[in-house]
Amino acid sequence: MKIVLAQLNYHIGNFELNTDKIITAIEKAKTEKADLVVFSELAICGYPPKDLLERKDFIEKTQAAMNQVATHCIDIAAVVGGPSINPHAKGKNLYNSAFFISEGKIQSIHNKTLLPTYDIFDEYRYFEPNTEYSLVEYKGKKIAITICEDLWEQQPVDNNFAKEALYTISPMEQLNPLKPDFVVNIAASPFSHNQRHIRTEILHAVSKRYQLPLIYVNQIGANTELIFDGDSMVLNSKGDVACRLNYFEEDYALINLDEIENLKVEEKEIDYIEKIHDALVLGLKDYFQKMGFKKATLGLSGGIDSAVTVVLAERALGKENVRVLLMPSEFSSDHSVKDAIDLANNLGIQYEIVPIQDIFKSFEASLAPIFGDLPFNVAEENIQARIRGTLMMGLSNKFGHILLNTSNKSESAVGYGTLYGDMNGGLAVLGDVYKTDVFKLAYYMNKDKEVIPLNSIVKPPSAELRPDQKDSDSLPDYDILDKILFLYIEKNMPVNEIIEQGFAKEVVDKIIRLVNMNEYKRFQTAPVLRVSSKAFGYGRKIPLVAKH
């Protein structure tokens, strides 16, 4: 049996585009005499469609698109992901389904049993879980069709409670007694920089345990925060990866099921910084393309965060589509301006310089009757950041450039940023990248030639909002800070256990207090491109009014 894995980039709600991509792959597979083409989870509408699933017209469009795809499945079969209507009188309206299509029509619908509802997933919000199990019989083979999480029943629960598994049901334990010849798993499994390893382990375990070949098809492409890396694969019945598709790009592979038993691809370990880099470029590119935007802007400070962001933007959108402002204050060093200009010139992007002193003076004058002779403090620091934010949005509104936010995960965590100022922007490009990784990204970008001026990387980080200000005045070194943040945010570790790891109590207490008291700032910021297992944003829901 010849099977095609179609790893495609779908756009949520863009039925014309999605259907066209699916049909094109089917037609190509026909010319290659393939028997079956496999597409990813909810391919017909794009993943995650969220509350659009609650719209009747949206569901009708998925049905029309699925029927259109079906007309092309003559002399070939396809497995296509899409929502299906729950025909029973009770329960949620929809199932998350895999449609098995052949002979020009939908032959059977296979529903997802395990509905992830944690972190960025909320599938129980929309779907009724499956309770019935059957195989597809096609050309003498029996196929067990599963959907993403259905194979993840063995994952341990990673939040400090001792639990063997997250789910009480195992779909494969239901399907295996029906004696399938192979397993298909259609997925929408987002990237996080350690996800690829876990994913392969899980699939390997399933395939080996049941001694069945496994066809795994994931989507690629970014939908706002979530970046899907593809990484579709075929495993043989020994659990070896016999074929692996590209990551971060569309891909297409034809395999012969009878010829995979002795195949084993050579795996090369990719450094996580390279993965993050590629993920962010894709995230940026897809955000612009799918939103219908072309041009980006940001403020270049001469510091490392805006430098790394602008390089990512140039790589995603092209130098002709990136335009920056330099907005020095009276506290900016000459070197900062020079570093920013050098960077803009290295990239060949348009830049302009708009000093903020005059505007700042007019704010001071207007507020003088109210502020009186109260000393310069965080209020004035923030006014400068907000003048910059307003200038950037002025450019954005006048010329249609989308403002990129340059905040990194470390400063976002501790609230080191000005709401409605430097926290402005349509997309937080580095919002899930710790500062220590921002440094690594900068060096990675410079690996062939110095794009980012070395001075921007090695000088002590500073917001330059008051004389001689440095990040280290109020924060511990970033390598300490980031370790504490990782344990608290990604690992949910209690404060006393973090201290037991060898960090000073007063430092840990201060950092955790800052993280908790700055939830309100993160509440109002741009979507964050997610590259870790726990990003700020809708995968992390902390009540604002809570006492910590």
Added chain:
Amino acid sequence: MKIVLAQLNYHIGNFELNTDKIITAIEKAKTEKADLVVFSELAICGYPPKDLLERKDFIEKTQAAMNQVATHCIDIAAVVGGPSINPHAKGKNLYNSAFFISEGKIQSIHNKTLLPTYDIFDEYRYFEPNTEYSLVEYKGKKIAITICEDLWEQQPVDNNFAKEALYTISPMEQLNPLKPDFVVNIAASPFSHNQRHIRTEILHAVSKRYQLPLIYVNQIGANTELIFDGDSMVLNSKGDVACRLNYFEEDYALINLDEIENLKVEEKEIDYIEKIHDALVLGLKDYFQKMGFKKATLGLSGGIDSAVTVVLAERALGKENVRVLLMPSEFSSDHSVKDAIDLANNLGIQYEIVPIQDIFKSFEASLAPIFGDLPFNVAEENIQARIRGTLMMGLSNKFGHILLNTSNKSESAVGYGTLYGDMNGGLAVLGDVYKTDVFKLAYYMNKDKEVIPLNSIVKPPSAELRPDQKDSDSLPDYDILDKILFLYIEKNMPVNEIIEQGFAKEVVDKIIRLVNMNEYKRFQTAPVLRVSSKAFGYGRKIPLVAKH
């Protein structure tokens, strides 16, 4: 049997406060020789605790608090809501539980079966559903203990799909054969202005169907977006409401279960505008109190939204805690300034005037080299709004006042507001109130005397960001707009069906396009006090990159 209903205002994660309130009610009930005290759902930690439930230390604190409560349950029993650890090897870590406590210890734990996961609810994220049913035997009575949604199995699904019920299981169908004498339901059921009616209907149906008395205890108080109205009640076995507790305030009632069969409270219908008014005052008050804030600020424009917001703030926080800025532009009418001053004087609150022309001129001058001779457009309009936003935040940062956002639901829906400008603020007080209801609120506030100058209510709404600007230049009349928005947002009605209701196609198309294209603005705004069945915020999840 004498039963106390304890309707209390809990603070999420504030175990000391919550435990103290619970113990105080138990001690009071003891002095009155009550047999049983009933508290609300997740009372021990406050509702909704969200991802704090994933923290081991948070769960340990709930356990310690529950044990402390237990020591007070001597010669009295209590039903207290809290999370409990799932003792099985598989499944989610926690149950959403009711603890039955007597003789100084936890006697049994009763878990929630139906876990709402729609709109603002996401209980499947945290909890394993219950599968085991038992009654409590206490002083010769058998009690069926249920939790909130457990009694809501019969609610129809309200999103355009024909479905009989949202759930496939009925906890009462499991419990009733065990022959309970009465039912207890502990709840955390948030207010929406038509919720009270539905709630009574549901409880009436259950109590009448099973011919059982029903004790229903809800929490009161606001936790960020969600406002809980209380409205706890006792129904007799005929389904009549025998006793109803106050709404929007803490309350305590002692009833004798043997004396309720012929009781029926006289129900008086409360106008929905009064309910919204009281809900918003509570929402504001609790946000400040639970966040540890005291003072609020906002910009008074002379228009109706800021007028209604400042009156709510004064009623929630007291006139000494509200301070406002008037920030006229060159486009502001003299009348606007006078109306704002009159309002501030009527309320007796401090106000200052900071004209924005000079700052605006310095922005124009700084941007002139970039903007050249491009005509005045939305870029300059937004700069003015952002100058105001920056001034407000300057005051906030300097003096510690929390900025209130004054955007209403209609303008938020169509994106009629400036991000990082007038959309700034820590809490969106009117963000779930349509403009037509803002008018009604203003008249309601003026019912005894004219607090809000009549001119602010009757003049045509305008943002005053360019000469002679009026909302009606670019939007239909608010009574048309709000009806279309309601059908699309609250009712999820497809566009063609909205048009069939009698609205002009071009108007509907334009409005829906505006709603969809402005998701990005709402993504970055303050939490919205929720008063309807579908508010903007985390109960409505629309993907940003979707094609509509």
